[in-house]
Amino acid sequence: MGKITIAQDKCKGCLLCIGFCPKGLIVIDEKLNKRGVKPVKFSRQSGIPPKAGKEDNECLGCSMCALICPDCCIEVYK
Amino acid sequence: MEKIFSHPKSLRQISTHYCAGCGHGIAHRLIAEVIDELAIREKIIAIAPVGCAVIAYDYWDFDCSEAAHGRALAVATAIKRLRPQNIVFTYQGDGDLAAIGTNETIHTANRGENISVIFINNAVYGMTGGQMAPTTLIGQKTATTPKGRDATVQGYPLKISELLAQLPAVKYIERVSLHSPQEVLKTKKAIKQAFQNQIDNVGFSLVEILSPCPTYWDLSPKAALDWIREVMVKEFPLGRIK
Amino acid sequence: MPKTKLLMTGNEAMAEGALQAACRFYAGYPITPQNELIAYMAKRMPEVGGICIQAESELAAINMVFGAALVGERAMTSSSSPGISLKQEGISYIAGAQLPAVIVNVMRGGPGLGNISPSQSDYFQATKSGGHGDYHSIVLAPSSVQEAYDFMSLAFELADKYRNPAIVLSDGMLGQMMEPLIVKSKIQNPKSKINKPWALTGCKGRKPNIIRSLYLGEGALEELNLALQKKYKLIQEKEARWEELFLSDAKIILVAYGTMARIAKSVVKRLREQGKKIGLIRPITLWPFPKNAFKLANSQTRKLANFLVIEMSYGQMLEDVRLAVAGKAKIEFLGRAGGGVPSEEEIISKLRKLI
Numbered sequence: 001m002g003k004i005t006i007a008q009d010k011c012k013g014c015l016l017c018i019g020f021c022p023k024g025l026i027v028i029d030e031k032l033n034k035r036g037v038k039p040v041k042f043s044r045q046s047g048i049p050p051k052a053g054k055e056d057n058e059c060l061g062c063s064m065c066a067l068i069c070p071d072c073c074i075e076v077y078k
Numbered sequence: 079m080e081k082i083f084s085h086p087k088s089l090r091q092i093s094t095h096y097c098a099g100c101g102h103g104i105a106h107r108l109i110a111e112v113i114d115e116l117a118i119r120e121k122i123i124a125i126a127p128v129g130c131a132v133i134a135y136d137y138w139d140f141d142c143s144e145a146a147h148g149r150a151l152a153v154a155t156a157i158k159r160l161r162p163q164n165i166v167f168t169y170q171g172d173g174d175l176a177a178i179g180t181n182e183t184i185h186t187a188n189r190g191e192n193i194s195v196i197f198i199n200n201a202v203y204g205m206t207g208g209q210m211a212p213t214t215l216i217g218q219k220t221a222t223t224p225k226g227r228d229a230t231v232q233g234y235p236l237k238i239s240e241l242l243a244q245l246p247a248v249k250y251i252e253r254v255s256l257h258s259p260q261e262v263l264k265t266k267k268a269i270k271q272a273f274q275n276q277i278d279n280v281g282f283s284l285v286e287i288l289s290p291c292p293t294y295w296d297l298s299p300k301a302a303l304d305w306i307r308e309v310m311v312k313e314f315p316l317g318r319i320k
Numbered sequence: 321m322p323k324t325k326l327l328m329t330g331n332e333a334m335a336e337g338a339l340q341a342a343c344r345f346y347a348g349y350p351i352t353p354q355n356e357l358i359a360y361m362a363k364r365m366p367e368v369g370g371i372c373i374q375a376e377s378e379l380a381a382i383n384m385v386f387g388a389a390l391v392g393e394r395a396m397t398s399s400s401s402p403g404i405s406l407k408q409e410g411i412s413y414i415a416g417a418q419l420p421a422v423i424v425n426v427m428r429g430g431p432g433l434g435n436i437s438p439s440q441s442d443y444f445q446a447t448k449s450g451g452h453g454d455y456h457s458i459v460l461a462p463s464s465v466q467e468a469y470d471f472m473s474l475a476f477e478l479a480d481k482y483r484n485p486a487i488v489l490s491d492g493m494l495g496q497m498m499e500p501l502i503v504k505s506k507i508q509n510p511k512s513k514i515n516k517p518w519a520l521t522g523c524k525g526r527k528p529n530i531i532r533s534l535y536l537g538e539g540a541l542e543e544l545n546l547a548l549q550k551k552y553k554l555i556q557e558k559e560a561r562w563e564e565l566f567l568s569d570a571k572i573i574l575v576a577y578g579t580m581a582r583i584a585k586s587v588v589k590r591l592r593e594q595g596k597k598i599g600l601i602r603p604i605t606l607w608p609f610p611k612n613a614f615k616l617a618n619s620q621t622r623k624l625a626n627f628l629v630i631e632m633s634y635g636q637m638l639e640d641v642r643l644a645v646a647g648k649a650k651i652e653f654l655g656r657a658g659g660g661v662p663s664e665e666e667i668i669s670k671l672r673k674l675i
Contacts, residue, residue: 003079015300016099016299019303070102072103140528141529144532146383153386154387155387156347181379
């Protein structure tokens, strides 16, 4: 079982992390960050339900999101 | 829970000017991670290029210098000759290393200077607005090849790594990519090898990293990674070249 | 300090002078008429434990000097006119990043490929900063093989003191002539050089250092430039050097530097023997230009002296003399370039028309 933290004010909204999360646990936030961009957020963190059909998913701590993030926004815990 | 992925110490905790989805951010982080893991931060002297990464020294937390466009390897040569105890690396784009700096690249490699070279190949000149690079693909549209690169007029994409591999003093060349987390891990391994080679006095080591430029490829960040995987690696095959 | 007397070419004397001044890095590219310098360095530099690299180009050489300078070493390159043209970007970077470095130019005929005869046609390039941007290199002009040797120490000292490029401006004649030379027998210990806390040595025990000349932030580059201008003003106030002969009663003052000053001195001697009131101002620093020498020249004589500027060019130092004299006296000029050297007879002939 794992979790991630996202430094939302550094996020540029490239959305690469969303593309590589095998569990679909990263989503786009509704509010803008200080950069004027909608950053991503960890859906497990904020009590947002996961994608339809993936309700049983938990973060594996695989770190794919952190590896691909060009802005080093993500730290991973396991 | 235990933290298993951290922001590396050798990378400053500031926002970069790089575009969303730019490969520089990943490459900078990997270099910082490798330097932290090898515990060589206090020995590092880095040389930044002229290109989008011209202010790389604002993002790393170790000794770093600028260099005139293309001349990083001449600067590195002098530093390493005078201070072999330091770990010296250059970080260069395709214009810096394979256009204006080609002479310095070939001769530094030919002399076999014991340095590590990180070569960021994104097939375009980003900083100046998306002009053709030596590594631009045939048919690729850029600011100076609006109809697409034409081999009869602009020649072919330059495989500088393959050229350098012919030099006897060159000890390690590997081409890697950033188009997926798995490839990112392979890139990190290659960067680590290039630095370890310097520590072990093996000799001239170069890692060519295929890197996305969503802005000047006119693709979304995800589509840019796909373009590397589907198109770029066919022209620039991955793997150990020397 | 024990001394030895040697017979050496100007080029070799500059190399030996650099080593005596604890220079331990040289990078250069062969070009006539200074090839003796790089050959001498290739032999002598390893003997003193330094690094000598024959670089792949003039561009590589100046950038290697940049690299050597940024780690705190005394570093130099040498070339001749066309090669110095190639180095201009590198010199601008050295000035902008505030690094100390010494560049030797053994001037030859130009423009273009020119020829390998001596000239003084790179005065503008050296003193008006041939590279881009508002900067100045300190420029020293030796006039003998002894000065070619001595000025290397001075060049490194000034470069280190002000964190600035320093050019030693020689020419093909001075470079290749041989004269007796008094050298110090003991080589200066490089460890006794000035402390450089800004140098890149690896960030152990301190915050990381950055060497840069790029300042994108609002007002940041202007701040650097103001600091540079302040530095240049200080150098102009403190470091101007010149030699003067017979200024107290001269009616005509010759102005010449380097090889031309040797010829000018012969002319002064000959004409003084005939009772003619001729004097000489020999600038030693071409930048900062010794403006005060000209003010003094005109205040020492009760009548205004006139000037005859002689150069192996078509009038480059002439412009600085005009600025220094500021219209207070007449200035005549005699110059030849493209390999031509004004002879004593030509100069005397011109002077006879003026006296």
